[in-house]
Amino acid sequence: GAQKGVGSSRETAAQCEVFSGSKLAIASSFAPIHARNNINIGQLMGDHAMLARLEAGESIALSEFTRGHDAITALIIEHGGLLPFCARLAKHELVVPATGTGPRPMNLTEKILAAKLLPGQGTHVKPGDAVLVKVDAGYSHEFTTAQVDFFLAAEYGADYQLQNPAKFAVFEDHLIYATGVASMAKYADKIERLRELQRAFAARTGVRNYSAIDGVSPGICHQVAREHIIDPGDxxxxTDSHTCMGGASGALAWGVGSTEYAALLHWGFTPLAVPESIRFELTGRLRAGVTAKDVMLHILATYARREETLNRVMEFGGEGLFALSPDERATLANMATECSARGSVMEVDDTMLRWIAERRPGVSIDALRAKVVMPDPGAHHDGGVHRIDLTAIQPMVATPGDPDRGIASDPKNGALIPEIGQVKIDIAYGGSCTAGKRDDIDMYARVMADAERAGKRIPEGVHFYIQFGSQEVEAYARAQGYIDLFKRTGVEVIKPGCGACIGCGPGVSERGDQVTVSAINRNYKGRSGPGRLYLASPLTVAASAVSGEIVEYKDGMFAPKK
Known part of the structure; x- marks a missing residue:
């Protein structure tokens, strides 16, 4: 199919094929992270025309599989994967040429990567340049850390070393509530083993350890990384596709597979081809009842549907961006991966720098400001510069489609709420890295307070779950009195962590006839249970939970009609 492996950095998708004996994956196209994972573990990729040639008995030269790739990627393919390539590079058996790119105006992506070039690589870059660049920060979680450790030990021995453990971390967040879900409970022993292996990895390597304490996670890796790890210019x-959320902090961020992460942990750098970019210039301000999630659903339904974002870094700027809160900006950055983008990066202002500094004792805004990278005047974007007037955005949903009739379940299935007609719901979920931030909790609370004033609560037959993105967010909600409000109005409150978004926690559907409206980032069939799932903003999710059907939120909507 098209964009094979879309939406996930889980290397197991490629590993299952390779470990089963596959040497060649066939598809009409491959999603960016999945394609990179195939390359890194030595699996060749081809299209259906190649398959027909092979079935006819024709031999295909390796050069056909490296054609169209940059010089470094071609070398990785020729040497059977990333780790063998790095080993040859370390022995000086391979030479990576300088880019040869001279001075030129550079966009945000290019400027950040140019600043990370290893010695001898030059000073400027352009899309397609094959380069070796320093990686400043990163993290893995219990789904992936054991693999990373295994690959490092297998390649470099049990006493392997990491280059900069202080800026890297492990998180216990993805499977924290998995054993409470019927489909995952049978894997309880294996899940606990993954946790044990991750804790041992952290103790031995010295990376930051965000393991659960007494069964409570510090929070979702992407949210906690925003709070404590990621700096502007990083x-x-x-090892997660929503790593792109870090772009909101003025960093360049994207997800990678376990092999690529293992290599960069050991060497401190990674090989890549400088990606193209697409810029979104935001103007105006959002109207009441409209959120950044609605902006992203618009981008998905428009630019991503046309594949204009495909494998490009999504760059955001403009006065409309700075009118959004730091948390709302993070919503935009977070869902770049749903656009099949390579990653995301944003311009930052003092509002964002203040947000970061408030969470980092001893870190000043001036110190952060010195790290900020801004694009050069006249910089080029291969995907173009697209202006979005925020005042024109309306509340949206992404519909679940109908895969059985050939209509894919996809976040790009955008629709205005009046267009979908009456849709009764069984479940509403507010949480995940996309929608478990402070501002998201403010939105849920705003709706539930409105409902309580009108004497309403969550109706019988509907479950509304709210899950915090981090312990910091939970503490904020408690201080604001939100947790008591939620409980009074029938909301089911969940401790920090991942969950329903990946089918591993409260809020998943249990039957195919159930309908969920959710503030998460993906509505692929089966991802959050067997039912039908609509994506929506926190305001829409909460208003729909109270109403029992999908509706837009409007101030005072629950008050008796006069």
Whole structure:
């Protein structure tokens, strides 16, 4: 199919094929992270025309599989994967040429990568340049850390070393509530083993350890990384596709597979081809009842549907961006991966720097400001510069489609709420890295307070779950009195961590006839249970939970009609 492996950095998708004996994956196209994972573990990729040639008995030269790739990627393919390539590079058996790119105006992506070039690589870059760049920060979680450790030990021995453990971390967040879900409970022993292996990895390597304490996670890796790890100007790589959320902090961020992460942990750098970019210039301000999630659903339904974002870094700027809160900016950055983008990066202002400094004792805004990278005047974006007037955005949903009739379940299935007609719901979920931030909790509370004033609560037959993105967010909610409000109005409150978004916690559907409206980032069939799932903003989710059907939120909507 098209974009094979879309939406995930889980290297197991490629590993399952390779470990089963596959040497060649066939698809009409491959999603960026999945394609990179195939390359890194030595699996060749081809299209259906190649398959027909092979079935006819024709031999295909390796050069056909490296054609169209940059010089470094071609070398990785020729040497059977990333780790063998790095080993040859370390022995000086391979030479990576300088880019040869002279001075030129550079966009945010290019400027950050140019600043990370290893010696001898030059000073400027352009899309397609094959380069070796320093990685500043990253993290893995219990789904992936054991693999990273295994690959490092297998390649470099049990006493392997990491280059900069202080800026890297492990998180216990993805499977924290998995054993409470029927489909995952049978894996309880294996899940606990993954946790044990991750804790041992952290103790031995000295990376930051965000393991659960007494069964409570510090929070979702992407949210906690925003709070404590990522700085403006950083180049961030982590073993999860929503790593791109770090772009809101003025960093360049995207997800990678376990092999790529293992290599960069050991060497401190990673090989890549400088990606193209697409810029979104935001103007105006959002109207009441409209959120950054609605902006992203618009981008998905428009630019991503046309594949204009495909494998490009999404760059955001403009006065409309700075009118959004830091948390709302993070919503935009977070869902770049749903656009099949390579990653995300944003311009930052003092509002964002203040947000970071408030969470980092001893870190000043001036120190952070010195790290900020801004694009050069006249910089080029291969995907173009697209202006979005925030005042024109309306509340949206992404519909679940109908895969059985050939209509894919996809976040790009955008629709205005009046267009979908009456949709009764069984479940509403507010949480995940996309929608478990402070501002998201403010939105849920705003709706529930409105409902309580009108004497309403969550109706019988509907479950509304709210899950915090981090312990910091939970503490904020408690201080604001939100947790008591939620409980009074029938909301089911969940401790920090991942969960329903990946089918591993409260809020998943249990039957195919159930309908969920959710503030998460993906509505692929089966991802959050067997039911039908609509994506929506925190305001829409909460208003729908109270109403029992999908509706837009409007101030005072629950008050008796006069």
């Amino acid at each position: 180049f961030v790589q982590a």
